[in-house]
Amino acid sequence: MQQEDVFTQAGVVGAGFMGSGIAESTARAGIPVVLYEPEEASLKRSRDRIDSSLERAVARGKLEAGEADALRARITWTTDLKALDGSDIVIEAIVEDPQVKGKVFREIDGWLAPEALLASNTSSIPIAQLASWTRHPERVLGLHFFSPVPVMKLIEVVVALDTSADAVLRAQAFAAAIGKTAIRTKDRSGFIVNMLLVPYLVAAMRMYEEGFASREDIDTGMKLGAAHPMGPLTLCDFIGLDVLYAICDSLYEEFKRPEYAPPPLLKRMVVSGHHGRKSGRGFYEYAPVSAAEVVGVVA
Numbered sequence: 001m002q003q004e005d006v007f008t009q010a011g012v013v014g015a016g017f018m019g020s021g022i023a024e025s026t027a028r029a030g031i032p033v034v035l036y037e038p039e040e041a042s043l044k045r046s047r048d049r050i051d052s053s054l055e056r057a058v059a060r061g062k063l064e065a066g067e068a069d070a071l072r073a074r075i076t077w078t079t080d081l082k083a084l085d086g087s088d089i090v091i092e093a094i095v096e097d098p099q100v101k102g103k104v105f106r107e108i109d110g111w112l113a114p115e116a117l118l119a120s121n122t123s124s125i126p127i128a129q130l131a132s133w134t135r136h137p138e139r140v141l142g143l144h145f146f147s148p149v150p151v152m153k154l155i156e157v158v159v160a161l162d163t164s165a166d167a168v169l170r171a172q173a174f175a176a177a178i179g180k181t182a183i184r185t186k187d188r189s190g191f192i193v194n195m196l197l198v199p200y201l202v203a204a205m206r207m208y209e210e211g212f213a214s215r216e217d218i219d220t221g222m223k224l225g226a227a228h229p230m231g232p233l234t235l236c237d238f239i240g241l242d243v244l245y246a247i248c249d250s251l252y253e254e255f256k257r258p259e260y261a262p263p264p265l266l267k268r269m270v271v272s273g274h275h276g277r278k279s280g281r282g283f284y285e286y287a288p289v290s291a292a293e294v295v296g297v298v299a
């Protein structure tokens, strides 16, 4: 990188809901993005998803039509991981599997310039574990985005055992460059937000499971009684029950506190394929929608 807080290119690994959202937010800030996914079909879905999000932003008066075209032109979709070489920062947003992520980290670390940042959007895997696959653990950290990425203003900057102070400062500069607010957190399961959010969501699931109240009343209670934009069960469906299960599991594994333990109903729903909005069924039922319509749902 020429200058500490100038980002001339960003790479994103994984073009699912989160990866596409990260690419969109980055390109929106004027930074060219190379977005990788091994399958052409997934890249097409990513293009459709971003197009749909941009149309929505234009329709809502958040973006000029000309700006939307310029933003799209800043994104290069590729099936060649090596095309991310030359990036000042690479953000990985693929499946929550430490082995799969680790191998990607090892490969990228092999050719990415050592001063470039290597970040993961993981919400449940220790950053130290991913850093252990690399020769440059000092440039590895977590950048945890929130769904829907183009709308949510927060990034958690996750500082692992070997992350350098310089990497943290540059990660914060990146967050600022793309118009997000960065908060710093230790490399502990859940970071700040999920550590607070998950016990609340788990409590709502248990309340529903025990027949304490209807799903609608639980959600309406928190929407109208606490001014949350979505009730907890709707939010669970929005995040994805499989994703939530993985987060609960990782929090429980780390801290062994009952408030993080995935409720029995959550496990049954996940194994039955009821993954929330993206699968058409979770705590609620959803009409089949194209991926592009579910703007920003966590993959």
Ligand code: 3HC
Residues within 6 Å of the ligand: 053, 054, 056, 057, 060, 062, 123, 145, 146, 147, 148, 150, 151, 152, 194, 229, 230, 235, 239, 243, 295, 298
């Ligand atoms: N680009 C830019 N802005 C957009 C946009 C886009 N593509 N799409 C929508 N917006 C803007 C709208 O203009 C609107 O802004 P305004 O309030 O200033 O007018 C705002 O976003 C809300 O959009 P809509 O009115 O179209 O939609 P809703 O009112 O239905 O809100 C929602 C949708 C933003 C998803 C809202 O329901 C919400 O905030 N839900 C909670 C989301 C949440 O909690 N996310 C965190 C999940 S946890 C997580 O991700 C961590 C992981 O590890 C699990």
